[in-house]
Amino acid sequence: MHKYANPNHFLRIANPLLPWLSGVTIVCIGVALYLGLFVSPPDYQQGDTVRIMYIHVPSAWMAMFVYGSMAIASATALIWRHPLGHMITKASAPIGACFTMICLVTGSLWGKPMWGTWWQWDARMTSVLILFFIYIGYIALVNAFDDSARGQRTASVLVLVGAVNLPIIKFSVEWWNTLHQPASVVRFDGPAIHPSMLWPLLIMSLGFTTFYLVVLILRLRGELAATKIRNLRLGQADA
Amino acid sequence: MVDQITEFLAMGGHGMFIWPAYITASVVLTGLLIVSIANARNQERLLKQLRAARRGARNAP
Numbered sequence: 001m002h003k004y005a006n007p008n009h010f011l012r013i014a015n016p017l018l019p020w021l022s023g024v025t026i027v028c029i030g031v032a033l034y035l036g037l038f039v040s041p042p043d044y045q046q047g048d049t050v051r052i053m054y055i056h057v058p059s060a061w062m063a064m065f066v067y068g069s070m071a072i073a074s075a076t077a078l079i080w081r082h083p084l085g086h087m088i089t090k091a092s093a094p095i096g097a098c099f100t101m102i103c104l105v106t107g108s109l110w111g112k113p114m115w116g117t118w119w120q121w122d123a124r125m126t127s128v129l130i131l132f133f134i135y136i137g138y139i140a141l142v143n144a145f146d147d148s149a150r151g152q153r154t155a156s157v158l159v160l161v162g163a164v165n166l167p168i169i170k171f172s173v174e175w176w177n178t179l180h181q182p183a184s185v186v187r188f189d190g191p192a193i194h195p196s197m198l199w200p201l202l203i204m205s206l207g208f209t210t211f212y213l214v215v216l217i218l219r220l221r222g223e224l225a226a227t228k229i230r231n232l233r234l235g236q237a238d239a
Numbered sequence: 240m241v242d243q244i245t246e247f248l249a250m251g252g253h254g255m256f257i258w259p260a261y262i263t264a265s266v267v268l269t270g271l272l273i274v275s276i277a278n279a280r281n282q283e284r285l286l287k288q289l290r291a292a293r294r295g296a297r298n299a300p
Contacts, residue, residue, distance in 0.1 A: 048250040106260040225282035
């Protein structure tokens with residue numbers, strides 16, 4: 001395991017996977033869009049606005065999944081001092097922020113016709129907005145240090161502190177009276193959604209996950225090259 | 240045919256909410272992908288140039 005914590009070794013495995021992950025992403029998102037827009041039925045209450053669900057819910061899941069990955073990577077990097085963990089955290093943050101933004105915007109667009117409001121300060125919406133701010137705060141903090149290694153370590157601590165927000169987001173609809181509906185998929189009794197809607201939802205989620213992995217690998221390549229450039233320039237400065 | 244397309248785009252009167260949602264997601268994710276690819280390419284090109292310059296300096300008489 002330690003061998004693959006070295007960024008160079010990691011990319012030697014990740015680079016060959018890139019075309020396959022890209023292919024799966026294109027196929028999954030394509031199939032999900034077809035099923036979601038053309039095949040799945042309108043909801044008996046919500047009509048066609050239910051089709052926003054096929055973007056909103058997977059992006060919400062990704063917003064939390066990416067942050068969870070960042071928290072694990074940060075903990076690993078801080079405990080075992082593996083630079084790859086910090087790199088994964090730094091590379092993941094903009095991706096997570098984008099998914100969170102998509103979740104908030106699409107949620108607003110779904111809320112207006114269904115609830116009659118673009119926004120409400122209920123527990124779920126507020127905690128997801130806080131998640132977005134934590135992403136932005138992490139990106140600002142990690143880039144604020146002249147010593148990039150120190151910046152990564154400091155920002156990783158922020159990620160771990162902010163991880164408390166994930167269970168708050170998940171359980172907010174159960175702990176508080178919220179406008180946002182309770183869980184319909186990840187529940188003890190199983191999904192409450194008909195298969196004709198569940199399939200495009202799950203396929204889109206898979207597509208978004210592989211998209212995250214594709215962009216993560218690309219950003220890691222950029223990050224690794226930038227680190228080597230910094231080291232080369234530091235070496236030249238000392239010479 | 241045109242009627243069918245118009246009906247599809249209208250989405251039961253909710254098209255003005257549904258299509259901006261899909262467009263927002265497409266624009267944001269495509270933009271993220273393009274920026275990430277461009278950044279990786281630029282950094283790798285710069286690294287290659289720096290390494291070549293270093294090798295040149297070492298080999299110079």
